Amino acid sequence: MKTIEIEIVKSESRKDLKMELDKVVNKFRSKGLEVVVQYRTQAIVNGIEYSASIVGCKSE
Incomplete structure (x- = not known):
């Protein structure tokens, strides 16, 4: 199983992050890959910064 990790960091709304x-x-x-999504959010004082990771990806 090939594993990849993608991290997307945005400082806008959670809805935008999900999109x-x-x-x-x-x-x-x-592309025929199966992706397992795990959401991780982090709040930062004085302005919220959301971060999310996609962890795990395997060929069918």
Whole structure:
């Protein structure tokens, strides 16, 4: 199993982050890869910064 990790960091809303993640996941799925998504969020004082990771990707 090939494993890759993708990290997307945005300082906008959680909804925007999810849309961004969905775009990346769909790109991999369209190439016949299976993607396991794990969401990680981090809050930063005085302005929120969300981060998310996609961990795990394997060929079908």
